[in-house]
Amino acid sequence: MTRTEYRWLLPSAMADPELPGDRCGRSRRTVRDWAVDLTAFLCAALIGMLTAAAIEADPTTPDSVLFADVVIGALACCALWVRRRWPVGVAVALVLTSAVEPVSAGAMLVALFGVAVHRPFRPVAAVGALALALAPVQPYLRPDPETSFTGATVVGVLLPLLVISWGMVVRSRRQLVLTLRERARRAETEAELRAEQAQRLAREAIAREMHDVLAHRLTLLSVHAGALEFRPDAPTTEVARAAGVIRDSAHEALQDLREIIGVLRSPGESDGDRPQPTLATLESLISESRSAGMKVILDNRVTDPAAVLAATGRTVYRIAQEGLTNARKHAPGAEVTVTVTGARGEGLTVEVCNPAPTEPFEQVPGSGQGLIGLTERAALAGGSLDHGPRPDGGFRIRASLPWPDRP
Incomplete structure (x- = not known):
């Protein structure tokens, strides 16, 4: 040589x-x-x-x-x-x-x-x-x-x-x-570095998924528990309904936690048999929030939600879920508007808006990481996300996501 x-x-x-x-x-x-x-x-x-x-x-x-x-x-x-x-x-x-x-x-x-x-x-x-x-x-x-x-x-x-x-x-x-x-x-x-990076990414995925899923449920628990605390003289029917919502939310939070950990521990990137939220299941999220006492208006202009890619639809669902959670925390009693527009080849746009709170409320503590996680989700999906206060004192979250011509 x-x-x-x-x-x-x-x-x-x-x-x-x-x-x-x-x-x-x-x-x-x-x-x-x-x-x-x-x-x-x-x-x-x-x-x-x-x-x-x-x-x-x-x-x-x-x-x-x-x-x-x-x-x-x-x-x-x-x-x-x-x-x-x-x-x-x-x-x-x-x-x-x-x-x-x-x-x-x-x-x-x-x-x-x-x-x-x-x-x-x-x-x-x-x-x-x-x-x-x-x-x-x-x-x-x-x-x-x-x-x-x-x-x-x-x-x-x-x-x-x-x-x-x-x-x-x-x-x-x-x-x-x-x-x-x-x-x-x-x-x-x-x-070794790749293994450490994979572990770190898995931990980040667990944290992000837990925040997106559990924050919605736990906020319901906090709101209704606070209502029971500040209204001890409420009618028996309202107390029973609030207690039922607390029980159901706690049960569903535990169930979601078990499913998330089970999915993330499974090998590969497959979601297994666990049904994942999509744009077609957005109505159930809105119905759940309404049953908890929120005022929510859904304006879904997508004619065929089932045609949206599963990953894109899941991102829209998580953005709407986080927007409703934030509105419940920081503007209780305000009417929230969820707007979804777009078409194949043009992209999807989801917007969650709420006005300023009209009545005093006790601030629910938060980590401040939800909007950061949403921005990362939108970027991973190939889109972008903007958020910030509105001139009237409210808050707006708006995300633009791709929807290609061909699946």
């Missing part, structure tokens, strides 16, 4: 990741490092001893030269123990030494291999070029009587090339392994 191919394979931020051995001795040797260094030392020493034995077999070699060869070769092998701290420096020194000292050739090859494994291409190419340039020097200064000058030079060129190529292959493989590990770690991290 070439360096260009490797850069294409890796992400831009990891084109040349740092290997554990690239840290120039900043970390302590592990057991594996000691084993590798001992093996490299023994290999270099074995090559040096074989070379020294060949030199000793030549009767023309003086004893002083042989002694110098053995000493220099031993020092060259010992220098390999510091190659992790100064790999390039040790390799350059051994390349220069091996040009005049054959016994240090084994240590020089080991140093070249270490540089190729632990250093980028540029220093490896520089040290390799130096070794190739000095390859003819040793056969010229100390020729082998059994080998020609050309043959010794060729061997002196091929061995460094072979060792450097082997080291670069090892480095490329290690970089690939590190990259795959990093990608696996990033994939695990991204999977």
Whole structure:
């Protein structure tokens, strides 16, 4: 694998990741490092001893030269123990030494291999070029009587090339392994983030759905409980009717809560068998509010409510439900108008308006998140929602939703 191919394979931020051995001795040797260094030392020493034995077999070699060869070769092998701290420096020194000292050739090859494994291409190419340039020097200064000058030079060129190529292959493989590990770690991290995001979205969906459904029921409970509190002398029939509404609203709130949690806990995005509110069921919402004592006028100009997409119809229903809930909280006794207009291809418009309250009332506490949730619902449906006070002191909620030509 070439360096260009490797850069294409890796992400831009990891084109040349740092290997554990690239840290120039900043970390302590592990057991594996000691084993590798001992093996490299023994290999270099074995090559040096074989070379020294060949030199000793030549009767023309003086004893002083042989002694110098053995000493220099031993020092060259010992220098390999510091190659992790100064790999390039040790390799350059051994390349220069091996040009005049054959016994240090084994240590020089080991140093070249270490540089190729632990250093980028540029220093490896520089040290390799130096070794190739000095390859003819040793056969010229100390020729082998059994080998020609050309043959010794060729061997002196091929061995460094072979060792450097082997080291670069090892480095490329290690970089690939590190990259795959990093990608696996990033994939695990991204999977955890996606799981956390899914949990957060599920919690938001639960909170939004609970607010939309339960706020309507609980507001009825608050209004009628307040009426019983401030009118203890009300006729028995009115007290009984208010108590019935409270009982029915509490029962329906609990039932809605069970259904919502059951749906949200089910796998996937399916709503299961639970019937969902749509535009066609808007009449039942208005009837429920009227039975609770509200004055509601419904102006539904959509000729075929069943033709509206289920998701769009559910959004219209929730907007109307939230508008009625807010009117019941902040303008009790006021007449609320719910208007739904639109046609296929033109879009749907739902508007909930109420005038200013005409009688004093006790403020029902609220979270203030309902209108925020409605705005988000409308945006998710591809539409928009506006809300705000009217000049007469009332309040208006108006949403525009898409209704495409084709379902």
